[in-house]
Amino acid sequence: GGHGMTSACLITKTDTNPFFVKMKEGATAKAEELGIELKTFAGKIDGDHETQVQAIETCIADGASGILITASDTSSIVSSVEQAKEAGLLVIALDTPLSPADAAHATFATDNFVAGELIGKWAAGKLGDAAADAKIAMLDLAVSQPTVGVLRDQGFLSGFGIELNDPNVNGDEEDPRIVGNDVTAGNEEGGRTAMENLLAVDPMINVVYTINEPAAAGAYEALKAIGRENDVMIVSVDGGCPGVQNVADGVIGATSQQYPLKMASLGIEAIAAYAKDGTIPEPTEGKDFYDTGVALVTGEPVDGVESISVEEGTDLCWG
Amino acid sequence: MEQQQPILQGKNLVKRYGRVVALDHCDFELYPGEILAVIGDNGAGKSTLIKAVSGAVTPDDGEVLLEGKRVNFHSPLHAREHGIETVYQQLAMSPALSIADNMFMGREIRKEGFMGKYLRMLDRPAMEKFARQKLNDLGLMTIQNINQAVETLSGGQRQGVAVARAAAFGSKVIILDEPTAALGVKESRKVLELIQDVKSRGIPIVLISHNMPHVFELADRIHVHRLGKRLCVIRPQDYTMNDAVAFMTGAKEAPDELVAA
């Protein structure tokens, strides 16, 4: 960057999802601390990888030292990532590994599949024997089935003990316990409508998987409208502060918490180190990426599924 | 008559459309109770002139006076509020609306009492009755249903509705831009009769027409328009159609004394 200052780029899927807003906050704070100039970019909607490609190019033109990216499409941006690497930039994938994972120098991520698996296991454990005839509603992200939506959905199902057909596709399972899939756009409005639709299909739904906490909040409103908010279990992913608060309030049974702030600040540190002496960060032992971890937040722990309390979750929320 | 004060007057009007000067320092006078015909070649600027004096276009320069007082019409509605009613060459009807709706556009009648005052409900029966009566007066209407959309009428029928509207509401001046251009023989005759009828009510009329026999039959004075300005004003008693055509097409010079008139 200009004036000999190290500069870095953060490219998120969108800049409207609170998860990425937090990520940006973490990166900005860290960059200020280390005296790095940070530029942030985002796709216009979830799945908008073309804008992300443009952002990578802009960063190259800008002479940045490194890029932190949460990919909207894990393989579609690989070509431009290669270009950035050729131009001498450090590329770190945040939140979601690229495909192939080694396309980036390093990955600081939570495993979204694992995040899904945790809530799946928790839900199954919580239900106990009743899991055998649970009625599950799957509230996914979008008809375009972006990677993150597929990983969480399939993770949940596998954690719950349901056979996945194609692990890359949502909604192709044949297990009768699944009442249906619907899409929510990851917001409250979509969550409510999707929940209502599935309740119309089968009013006796008792387990609700949601792609994220806003969708969960919307689903809760739909359940409340028919007076079933207390006998349906809602699980979700993200662990944002409002989401954890919703766990405390009993809106959500359990949520898989991720650490966007941590990912981002680690990423900025890595870029700073790379700019100084070319160090490339090492992955977590035994994995092909640096796992920033995921934790299940719930007020009602279940045996065999590791979890943290709501208080811990609140402390850590998106820390 | 020229000694009287003109009821509607344009002074030194200028209107440019890009490179075309449609009105080139043009004067115009209409005296009370008269029928003033405006004649001129295609593109001479006749329509632009009457648009300028009726608020449909704002002249670039010059002034418009109504009964000697300077007015600054910024819309046809404004001119209408001053009692000037115009039938434009391109008619100005809303095709999808009914005949009655079109006749009362911008001056709708509201119901009496609560419905009209607070709920602003239109008094449709009253408007329809009035519209039907005006069309009957005109006699030229082969219209079966007053609630028919204007787009279902033939060109001649539309022309008739527009003329009826102007005749019904004009209180000071009525301006007609080629009112009989699309009309058949029978329908034209009805419109001419209507014009004479309006005149007999004491309302002055401006009539633009390419039909010389019509013009000479009706007009008290004839404003000859050429190349964006008034060439001269003649009286049908003093000149033949032949002369009028010669002036307006430039075949003959206009007599000097008339140019100033």
Added chain:
Amino acid sequence: MEQQQPILQGKNLVKRYGRVVALDHCDFELYPGEILAVIGDNGAGKSTLIKAVSGAVTPDDGEVLLEGKRVNFHSPLHAREHGIETVYQQLAMSPALSIADNMFMGREIRKEGFMGKYLRMLDRPAMEKFARQKLNDLGLMTIQNINQAVETLSGGQRQGVAVARAAAFGSKVIILDEPTAALGVKESRKVLELIQDVKSRGIPIVLISHNMPHVFELADRIHVHRLGKRLCVIRPQDYTMNDAVAFMTGAKEAPDELVAA
């Protein structure tokens, strides 16, 4: 003349618009070399008749014959390819395109050689030259620039371009629907001269007009249209304008022997 075969003929044509029967089992004949005028009240169905015989509307029933052979025009282009050129009442010009573009719409001239054959390039100079010449022939054009957009012309000038186009390209029949309605005295005269000029080239013409003097001046025969059908066909030599107007407005019964004509 009636013994000859009609060049263009309509038999028993029917066209309905919703509840309106615009053509009600109407017959129509045009003989070689003649000028046939069509007269009738507003809304009588004259325009619909000529649209039906020129491919602009498809009749619901009846047949059209060209030189005795049944034809089934499915578009104006199709009729044009058979040598029938029509000036419609609503003109049919593309306002944003130039005069030359409009004159050659649908029959553009391509450059010679490679550019024209493979790159399909238009031969603009040729088209412009031709267009300018045709407008000059017509003489009524006060047009400065042949590449001027049609929307910048006055109504009368557009009318002139449309007539020039028809006259230039019509090889078998030329149909003119109220070609002088919007025109001034001078411009009308030019169009009438053009019509006679075309006739002298041996091309028959259908002329719709509300202007009785024009009709009686030009027409060889007059088709009187009333309420969607042909009431009768008269010769200007045999009847007065007064009679014609009486027939078309229903003031007088049509003579029996002519109804069959």
Added chain:
Amino acid sequence: MSESASKGQDYESSLSGASQSVAQFEDTRKGLVHKIQHALHVTPSLVPLIVLLLSIVVFGVLLGSKFFSPFALTLILQQVQIVGILAAAQSLVILTAGIDLSVGAIMVLSSVVMGQFTFRYGIPAPISIVCGLACGTLCGFLNGWLVAKIKLPPFIVTLGMWQIVLATNFLYSANETIRAQDIEANAPLLQAFGWKFSVGGAVFTIGVVFMVLLILILTYVLRQTAWGRHVYAIGDDKEAAELSGVQTDRVLISVYMLSGLICAFAGWAIIGRIGSVSPTSGQLGNIESITAVVIGGISLFGGRGSILGSLFGALIVGVFTLGLRLLGADAQWTYLLIGVLIIGAVAVDQWIRKVSV
């Protein structure tokens, strides 16, 4: 005196005897089909109503009581309330031959204003709500001003405004959601449109009632007042309306302002529906409202159609969505079939217009 200036031209003397009767064309076509077609032509909103009733019947037969229950049917009403309200705003603009791409954005900004004013600045909820409504009206005013005074095409104005309002929304809200629980505790009035009451098995919310009332009132206003006639006249032919004495600029601005205000009400309604205030709501508001309007039979060229049709249009989409979901179609198939429905509905409409003119 010129020789021709006698009374009338000589050939006109026969006119006195001319027939004065109205040209009467017989309607030779008989039968039920034509009668129906004619009725449909005269009352354009009948077409979507019939499509709506037919689709309810078809899904009712296919799905039985699962679909044909007060619960499911009122659920559809609740699901379409937001789109229905936005479609009312959209209809007004489309009737003037415009289009409003900013309805969704104005809705969400208004709801964010209502929420943030209450929670960030501690302003009492009723005042915040008024501020939110004012905010929507202001956005509408800007649209209307640019369209009427600067004479920009509505498509462009509202396309630009969409981006501006949406970006403002994200910047102002800092993407923060205000949780339903907090609103319930501190400012329940914000959720007023979500309050319910039931009649038999049918559950209605204030929002649904509002939507239906809004459409009925607008129907009245458009049909029975001068302003309503002027809206149609402008959509039909703006220049003609201007020449025949309509204050087109003023009416246009008022239409866009009213549209903005209705969007702001939709913003209030969405708080009632989802409980919380979320800056990511309403992203599909434009396309869904336009779809409803168009299926409802309002012409995009302006001046034709009834606002009741838009309500039916929104309901048709709602019925199809729920019905297809209940039939087991997944989200992607539903999406595809809605596409087919849009084209099909308009094709039917066109057919009816064509045959019956």
Added chain:
Amino acid sequence: MSESASKGQDYESSLSGASQSVAQFEDTRKGLVHKIQHALHVTPSLVPLIVLLLSIVVFGVLLGSKFFSPFALTLILQQVQIVGILAAAQSLVILTAGIDLSVGAIMVLSSVVMGQFTFRYGIPAPISIVCGLACGTLCGFLNGWLVAKIKLPPFIVTLGMWQIVLATNFLYSANETIRAQDIEANAPLLQAFGWKFSVGGAVFTIGVVFMVLLILILTYVLRQTAWGRHVYAIGDDKEAAELSGVQTDRVLISVYMLSGLICAFAGWAIIGRIGSVSPTSGQLGNIESITAVVIGGISLFGGRGSILGSLFGALIVGVFTLGLRLLGADAQWTYLLIGVLIIGAVAVDQWIRKVSV
């Protein structure tokens, strides 16, 4: 013989002496401003060109060599290539007074067909590419057929087609992305549009060259061939074009087919650009291409404007986006400013038209 059927009416005898001269109005306005305005009016695509050059200069001054380098400037070309190609397709349709909301969807379906045919069925890449192009053309044909023959409004047809094509795309591709590495190894031809060459510091791709050539060819075709004139005539006034001998249905269908084909080329280009075949690409293609067309000065009412303008329009958005991002504005601020830009660009255009008629 009737008494009036003499040669001419009596009052016309003076006509022989009538002036035959052309009405010459003097242009009394002088000066540079008017000359410029007149030039701009005569060549409408000059306006966006000037805006483009001005914005390059402004950002160049603000950002120096970071922006004003061959690398950065050619980068903009690469970034706008997809939108530029789609805008070419969109322009054609908009010139006929239509609108094509399905361009993005057709693009992505075509690219998915190219990819899946090659990898799922093992068809050789060149054949798959032809199939992809055919697929785009077919979608375009459906649009055109519905618009021309069934006479449905283009907005509706392409709105429905958008949903149908997009859903088909998701269903057919099973949301699978084909990875860049696989394509590079097995079917590099699919990435042909991404092949680069550099001239000095400037980097060009085949895609960029294609975009520029496409626009130039279309400019030629629209200006210099009969088909091009017919496209303008249809957009101007479809009925008039029909009456004056244009085969409107055939031309309309060909326009939509060509538009579909160009979208399919965009689908090939996007494989080159992102390396992989992703079914989630191009979701913003509609709105971005319409924005480019509109900023480029083509009237949404059809018949007016030049396709070169669309290229400039796309470039203006590209310059602003890159420039603002390099200046450090964050994404939402960029959107906000682009919104302002859209309205501003069209307002300037309107001003020029108004003053100079």
